[in-house]
Amino acid sequence: MRQAGLHFLQIPGPSAVPGRILRAISAQTIDHRGPDFATVGKRALDGLKTIFRTDEHVIIYPASGTGAWEAALVNTLSPGDRVLMFETGHFATLWKKIAEKLQLKAEFIEGDWRGGADPDQIEARLAADKGHEIKAVCVVHNETSTGSVSPIAAVRKAMDAANHPALFMVDTISGLASLDYRHDEWGVDVTVSGSQKGLMLPPGISFNAVSKKALAAHKTAKLQRSYWDWADMLGPNATGYFPYTPSTNLLYGLNEAIDMLHEEGLENVFARHARHGTAARAAVRHWGLEVLCTQQGQESGVLTAVLMPEGHSADQFRASTLKHFNISLGNGLSKVADRVFRIGHLGDFNDLMLVATLAGVEMGLKKAGVPHSPGGVGAAMEVLHDLELKDMAAE
Template structure:
């Protein structure tokens, strides 16, 4: 028997569900790339990206996935032989470093624990030992979707400052932008990268770099600059220069529609929605884990991301559960990757998600655990629902107090 007939639900950590309004925005003819509406649309997208990143710096749009933004960041600020320090908390900062090695950078890994966020004290100690300031940049992700770790970016900035080290601080926000708070300028981040296919609710294919004053100063002497990624060329007066050629029109139409949806909701409200839904997922997983067969990959609650939850079940085949969710319920949950491949599953809860999608996905997982005989604590979905109900009731009471006082 299948319950999957109906609209499929995608609950992986990217690409995420694209809203109907964003899909519809792409269903239109191509337009002039040199003047008029598209020029205005580009200017507004670049300005709104500054709002999302929390920066007064320069923003750039690339027709590329997030790996393209990685390369753009490195090639515009560094030279062959420069040393960069990569902060490991899963797979993706390490991947950024591997790209740097292919570019001719001297890449050093600060080893981390796949079940922990980056340790600021370890970063401070390594930078304090670099008396000659050979390390030119520090690379880290805010959220690693492979491990589910949330790194404390302000604490890492404080570690750089405590060590008195001048390295550029570069942060990947691909899985965090618009999902959790990020204040590039306020937190002392020199450069940030992101992409469309996660919290920004747009099909894969566009990525972004935000560069602050120190990154722009480094660009002046960077030896790895190539024409396509070059910030100087992309800041030229002609509209086509912003894309180094023909703009990816229909992806820009989609991005504009997605930004309109996000800004209409309000950035703080979107982040609050992500936090509440993530807490609901964690409430369910905590109950399921009581039987001992399932566990959070990230051990400390404060280090768990609000955009993805990674669950370990090493003594049971997670593919059976994933197939059940897909084939019986029409819900796609993610597999674990890299070092923990085959040891669990991932629930993505970012972008165009709401209570019905998250609670429905949790109910499908819980049903699968029962049907497949995987030991788990009962009542995970109820715990998730009760958590949301309690949080919403508290908000209603808080809102009612000022209203009563005003009356």
């Protein structure tokens, strides 16, 4: 039976695609080797630099974020190299598995999935690596499975304090264009991201932002690569072209997304996401439920992961809420499967959409018989009101 009204896609990515971007994508495909394409490609490549906040190269792949993970590793490392990673959640774990499949020695600093990477632990491990066997440190910026954010600038300071030469690689697939991110200023060597989160595009393109140090490492790296090779990309990219068929229509959408982000202003985009994260957590806590991320200051503005009460299935709750209220919520992954649901509040998203989303969750809790205290939506509205007054006073 058809359900009237909009479907609320409130998973933490892919995010809903705005009409402006859909219309841009719907333009007629053009010859990707013809003279008109150079303008499209160059605009995308240059525009991305303003989002990553870098003056260095950003490489675009027709691939998911998983491809960009692999590209970061194979372009800079050699078989048997040791990489240090931090267990922030499901996606950090997947990146580690890719490293192991590529014959790298991936070492995990264990985490409890309730916060971001700990710079002190990273510094201590690097300081103990007197022979500099660790060739790269890999950290997930916004861990989509848990709703926690790693302090990337602090990790860079920890690496510098240990006086360690390892490359610094960061996955900000779900953080870019939603949370403050500064590739150059934070001393990141390879940043990995994708199209389907804060950039508001469908899945299908992913990115590596690359430092000069990473390009130098590329010259001696011995892991096999072909499709992912930066060297093949950089020559054609200089004039706006690609060595193989790019995702032409997604690049149309990417250029529109970059325009939209700058029209709003990146600082305003970051503030909006932070405000929505604060309000969502207020609702969860009013309901008497527990936010998965327990590290104050590391909670995400992109999503809120919520622990279900003991004895209640998160997946059954999500299925019931989808059936009755036409809202999709994110599922718990691996270690927190069926224990957590995730509320996405990212992309082209405003206060009214957040309130409607939280209303859907609260109605879903009641319908599914999940113990909670009603009034979480009101608590979120109070937070939004208070933050608006605070912003007005600061102007």
